Amino acid sequence: MSLNCNEINLILQELDLTGSFIQDIIQPGFDSLALYTYKEGQAKTVLICTAQNSVRINETRRKITKNDKPLRFMEFLRSRIKGCRINSCEQIGLERVIKMVLSHSENEIFNLYIRLWNNAANVILCDQNDLVLDTMFRRPERYEVKDEVFIAPAPIPEKYEESITRFPIRDYKAILAEIEDNKLPEAPSFNQFIDYWYSEHSSTLSRQALLEKAEKWYNSSRSKKEAALKNLEDKVASFQNALQLKHQGDLILSFAYMIKDGAKYLECQDYETGQNVKLLIDPKKSAQENASEYYKQYKKAQTGSQELEHDIEIAKKGLKKLDDLYQEILNETNPVKIEQLLRRDSKPKQQQKKNRPGLDYTVNGWLILVGRDANENDELLRHHVKGEDLWLHVRDFPGGYVFVKAQKGKTVPLDILLDAANLAVYYSKARNAGKTDLYYTHVKYLRRAKNGPKGLVLPSQEKNLCIQPDKERLARLDALHEESMI
Numbered sequence: 001m002s003l004n005c006n007e008i009n010l011i012l013q014e015l016d017l018t019g020s021f022i023q024d025i026i027q028p029g030f031d032s033l034a035l036y037t038y039k040e041g042q043a044k045t046v047l048i049c050t051a052q053n054s055v056r057i058n059e060t061r062r063k064i065t066k067n068d069k070p071l072r073f074m075e076f077l078r079s080r081i082k083g084c085r086i087n088s089c090e091q092i093g094l095e096r097v098i099k100m101v102l103s104h105s106e107n108e109i110f111n112l113y114i115r116l117w118n119n120a121a122n123v124i125l126c127d128q129n130d131l132v133l134d135t136m137f138r139r140p141e142r143y144e145v146k147d148e149v150f151i152a153p154a155p156i157p158e159k160y161e162e163s164i165t166r167f168p169i170r171d172y173k174a175i176l177a178e179i180e181d182n183k184l185p186e187a188p189s190f191n192q193f194i195d196y197w198y199s200e201h202s203s204t205l206s207r208q209a210l211l212e213k214a215e216k217w218y219n220s221s222r223s224k225k226e227a228a229l230k231n232l233e234d235k236v237a238s239f240q241n242a243l244q245l246k247h248q249g250d251l252i253l254s255f256a257y258m259i260k261d262g263a264k265y266l267e268c269q270d271y272e273t274g275q276n277v278k279l280l281i282d283p284k285k286s287a288q289e290n291a292s293e294y295y296k297q298y299k300k301a302q303t304g305s306q307e308l309e310h311d312i313e314i315a316k317k318g319l320k321k322l323d324d325l326y327q328e329i330l331n332e333t334n335p336v337k338i339e340q341l342l343r344r345d346s347k348p349k350q351q352q353k354k355n356r357p358g359l360d361y362t363v364n365g366w367l368i369l370v371g372r373d374a375n376e377n378d379e380l381l382r383h384h385v386k387g388e389d390l391w392l393h394v395r396d397f398p399g400g401y402v403f404v405k406a407q408k409g410k411t412v413p414l415d416i417l418l419d420a421a422n423l424a425v426y427y428s429k430a431r432n433a434g435k436t437d438l439y440y441t442h443v444k445y446l447r448r449a450k451n452g453p454k455g456l457v458l459p460s461q462e463k464n465l466c467i468q469p470d471k472e473r474l475a476r477l478d479a480l481h482e483e484s485m486i
Contacts (some may be wrong), residue, residue, distance in 0.1 A: 002055040002118045003194070004167040005094035010190050011058055012098070015046065017089040022081055022102070026064050027074035033123060033136065034064045037086070048194070048438040049113055050121035050136060052209040057098065057114060058194040074135045077273040080125065081110055093155020094163050113150060126150050139321075172197075185334070211330070211337045217342065218326040225322060236308045242301035247272070248279055249294030256287030313480060356384050358400070361423070361477055366416045367405040371455075372427050377401040378455035387444030390417075392424045393461070399428020401455070403443070421467050422474055431469070438465045 003011070020039035031051040034139075037044045047060040067074075084102035087109075091098050102114040109128040115121055117433050122144060123136040128149045172193040176184060184192055255268040259281065266279045281290040325341065331350050332338050357376040361368040369384060371377035377400060385391075388406035393399065402424040404412050421438050430436045442463040449456040 002053070003057070003096070003116060004169075005091065005096050006093050006164060006167050006169050007190070007194075008057065008096060008116060009100065010169060011194065012089060012091060014189050015044065015059055015089070015190050017044075017046070019099070020044070020086045022084050022086065025074055025077045025082060026066060026073045026208065028065050028067055030071065031075070031121075031136075033077075034060070048123060049198070050116075052118060052121075052122065052212075054198055054209075055116045055118050055121045056194060056196075056198060059191040061360065062194045062195065073134065073136045074172060077125065080133065081112065084110065092152055094167075095153040095155060097153055099152065111150075113152065124150055142409065161248065179412075207333070210342065214329045214338065214342055216328065218322070221322055222319070225315065225319050229312065229319065232308055232312045235311065242298050245294050245298040245301060248277075249291040249298065249393045251277065252279060252281065252287055259287055282449055328363060354381070359421070361480055362467040363416060363419055363477070364413075365405070366412070368416070368420050368423065369403040369405065370423050371401040371403075371425055373400065374453065374455040381443070381446070381455065381457070385443050387442060389443045390420070390440055391443050391446060392417075392420050392438055392440040392465075393459075394424055394428045395434070395439055396429045397428050397430040397436075399424065402427075417465070418467065418470070419473060419477060420469055423477065425467065425469050426474055435466060435468050438467065439463065440465060 017037060017039075020037040021040050022035055022358050023043075024036040025033065026036070029330055031049065033048045035048070036048040037046060040385045045060050045064065046057065047064070051058055053378060059135050081102050084104055087101040087103055089100045093162065096116045098114040098116070100114070102110040102112055110133075111128060111130060112315060113124040113126065115123075115124070120139075120142070122139070124144060125133045125135070127133060129138075130152070132144065132146055132148045132150050135144045146149065169190070172188075175195065175197070182432050188196075209365070215347055223287055251268060251270065252266060254271070255266060256435065258268055260268050262283045264281065265282055266281050268277060268279070272278050281287075282293070285293075296412040329338055332341065356369070357379045359370040361370070369380055371380045378403060380403060385403045386406070390404040390406065390412055393406075402420045404416060407414075417440070421440075424438055425431060425436050439459060440463040441459045445461045446457040449458055
């Protein structure tokens with residue numbers, strides 16, 4: 001049960017925040033906020049909760065648990081309103097929206113809106129002209145995002161007596177009288193009752209809301225991962241005729257004498273099935289050249305199938321980790337722990353990966369970027385690497401580019417160089433070639449080939465590196481990549 005408009009007025013009256021100073025701000029969870037205030041030698045902790053079915057504002061004497069990682073909105077509020085004076089704090093009409101006017105000086109004024117609606121609660125900081133600076137929950141559909149103008153609800157004219165009849169203040173003293181050992185003073189304030197009542201019921205209420213959020217997150221994440229897995233499996237299915245391509249090349253060589261000048265097809269009897277077959281050929285090419293084209297398609301399909309099997313295995317492991325995490329959330333009874341588990345999937349914006357092509361691996365603080373084709377190689381070269389970054393590529397085989405992002409004043413360790421080298425071999429045509437030669441140099445020593453194909457570069461001052469692909473090293477890198485994707 002959320003607070004009604006008259007209960008909010010009673011709480012604000014007891015709090016008497018006008019003239020107080022905000023000494024600190026703590027955000028224990030994504031849906032709660034605590035303002036530490038001080039006025040005339042008296043400190044008060046004002047708790048604001050926006051969790052569904054627990055929406056409220058009240059004074060609390062309970063210890064506020066700090067989050068293990070500072071949350072975005074808390075850090076923003078600290079930078080703007082810590083130390084501010086609360087010039088006024090009142091509800092807008094009977095709209096369950098509180099407006100706090102805060103100031104550092106006469107020229108720096110903020111409006112802090114606290115909306116206590118059960119299904120749309122929010123905390124919004126605006127400048128004195130109600131231009132949104134930031135919000136606890138960013139909701140573009142309500143224009144509750146930075147640089148939008150916040151439109152406060154217009155108070156509906158209503159007599160106080162009528163509102164008391166429609167929205168009565170709950171008889172909290174009678175409720176407390178029925179509860180033994182409630183550990184409250186004989187004549188508690190309404191703030192004390194609200195703090196006590198919600199703390200006793202908050203575990204159940206918060207857990208239910210968090211589980212609903214977890215279910216939406218799980219369904220959305222799983223559907224995306226399932227779609228990606230199906231796409232990979234569909235590609236594998238398209239490679240199933242690889243052996244047939246090789247057999248067709250054999251047939252062309254076996255029945256080359258039957259190819260007529262200018263013919264676009266070779267009609268012959270399959271010596272394995274006994275059936276008549278019709279094979280497409282290029283009339284401008286010889287039988288050997290036509291057979292070679294079929295063999296090339298066979299090798300391409302075979303290589304593609306092997307690579308996809310590896311990607312499918314990673315995708316399946318990702319699905320299993322997602323299922324295990326969701327099951328862990330369902331089995332957890334502590335709401336704080338549920339919130340921490342959910343936060344595994346939502347990193348702060350500054351910690352999120354940049355949107356870049358290819359694959360990336362973070363090993364002991366070193367970032368390795370991998371391009372898997374000409375497009376990714378070219379995109380990485382143009383927009384995501386700099387002159388001091390290291391570039392690796394296999395010799396005498398087509399393949400992807402691998403980059404190791406430079407760190408100021410540090411040389412790339414040998415172990416990181418070997419990780420990058422193994423990735424360069426794995427994402428090239430030399431994957432199954434055994435011992436392989438590579439060359440590496442700094443990006444600033446790469447020169448684009450004039451009129452060359454996309455992504456082609458000519459290196460200078462390169463050094464040679466010869467390695468035997470290490471399966472254990474690649475498995476370790478795959479595990480790191482999987483963890484970063486969950």
